Amino acid sequence: MRGLVDDIRDLEAYISVKGALLYLRESGDIAAYATVLLGGDLRPSTDRILRASLQAILDGGFAVEYAGKLPTPALMLRGVHEQRATVMVTGSHIPFDRNGIKVGKSVGELLKSDEAGVLAAIARVREEEYDKTAAMSQFDSSGRLKERPQLPEIATTAQMEYARRYIDGFSPNALRGWRIAFYEHSAVGVT
Numbered sequence: 800m801r802g803l804v805d806d807i808r809d810l811e812a813y814i815s816v817k818g819a820l821l822y823l824r825e826s827g828d829i830a831a832y833a834t835v836l837l838g839g840d841l842r843p844s845t846d847r848i849l850r851a852s853l854q855a856i857l858d859g860g861f862a863v864e865y866a867g868k869l870p871t872p873a874l875m876l877r878g879v880h881e882q883r884a885t886v887m888v889t890g891s892h893i894p895f896d897r898n899g900i901k902v903g904k905s906v907g908e909l910l911k912s913d914e915a916g917v918l919a920a921i922a923r924v925r926e927e928e929y930d931k932t933a934a935m936s937q938f939d940s941s942g943r944l945k946e947r948p949q950l951p952e953i954a955t956t957a958q959m960e961y962a963r964r965y966i967d968g969f970s971p972n973a974l975r976g977w978r979i980a981f982y983e984h985s986a987v988g989v990t
Contacts, residue, residue, distance in 0.1 A: 800812070800815045800899055800900045801890065801893070801897065801898070801899030801900075802897060802898075802899070803896060803897055804842075804844040804895075804896055804897060804898050807844070807848060807898055807899075807900075808941070808942030808943065809847065809848075809850070809851040809938060809942055809943050809944045809947075810851075810928065810938045810942035810943075811942065812848045812851035812852055812855070812900060813851045813852070813854055813855040813858075813928070813937075813938075813944075814855075814921060814924050814925045814928055815855075815900055815902075815921055816851070816852045816855035816856065816859075816886055816900060816902065817855035817856075817858060817859045817924045818917065818920040818921030818922070818923065818924040818925070819886075819902040819909070819917050819920065819921065820835065820855070820856065820859045820861060820884060820886075820902070821859060821920040821923070821924060822913070822916045822917045822919070822920035822921075823884050823902075823904060823905075824859075825916075825920065826913075826916060828884065828904045828905050828906070829861075829883070829884045829904075829905055831860050831861075832860060832861065832862065833861055833862070833883065833884070834861065834862040834863065834864050834881075834883055835856045835861045835862070835863055835864070835883060835884045835885070835886060836863075836864050836866055836874055836877055836878050836881075836883050836884070836885045836886070836957065837849065837852060837853060837856065837863050837864070837865050837866065837885075837886050837887075837888075838865070838866040838867060838868070838869050838871075838873075838874040838885070838886075838887050838888070838957065839867075839868055839887065839888035839889060840868060840871075840887075840888065840889040840890065840891075840987045841868055841987055842889075842890055842895055842898050843895065844895075844898045845868075845888050845889070845898065846950070847947070848888045848898060848900065849888050849950060850944065850947040850948055850949075850950065851944060851947075852886050852888060852900060853865070853948050853950060853951075854937070854944060854947075854948055856886065857948070861884075863951060864883075864951075864954050864956075865950055865951040865952070865953055865954060866953065866954055866955075866956075866957040866958065867953035867954075867955070867958065868987050869957060869958050869961065869987055870961065870987050871887050871889055871891070871901060872961070873957050873958060873960070873961030874887050874903075874957055875887075875903050875907070875908070876957070876960060876961055876964070877956065877957035877960055877961075878903055878905065879905070879906065879907055880960070882905040882906070883905055884902065884903060884904060884905055885901075885902065885903035886900065886901075886902050886903075887900070887901040887902075887903070888900055889901060889987075902917075
């Protein structure tokens with residue numbers, strides 16, 4: 800899911816994440832009550848979308864490990880190592896007026912062959928949510944969560960594993976004598 804921040808209402812983020820995770824459970828990629836890894840980037844809209852995603856994960860019957868703000872590959876690396884689904888809120892390289900959500904399988908990225916199943920599951924969740932009365936819905940008339948959950952304490956394992964991968968990849972003096980220039984666009988670096 801990717802689009803203008805104004806179009807990614809809490810309700811739409813929730814439906815997309817809950818539907819994608821429903822598909823992963825139904826396809827046998829993850830089990831009911833499994834732990835899903837959640838992370839995000841540094842965009843101003845990310846925390847709001849993370850909260851909607853967190854609610855979807857919990858309402859889908861899953862536990863969550865919140866990895867905080869980190870690069871998408873760091874979250875995916877941890878997910879594959881632990882055989883867990885991942886939900887990453889990131890717009891990657893697109894402008895800040897946009898954002899997105901990337902859901903990953905326990906074995907890697909969602910594939911084109913998963914698309915029909917994911918879309919069908921999202922459609923079922925959308926119908927279920929749209930059929931709720933205003934009193935029964937967790938969302939107000941503008942699609943905002945009435946009560947946004949607090950993000951859990953950050954589990955730093957994904958960040959540490961990702962950094963360790965690069966530290967272990969070079970000998971202690973591998974860059975001695977070199978001048979290094981860093982350029983940062985919208986990336987989330989791990990320190």
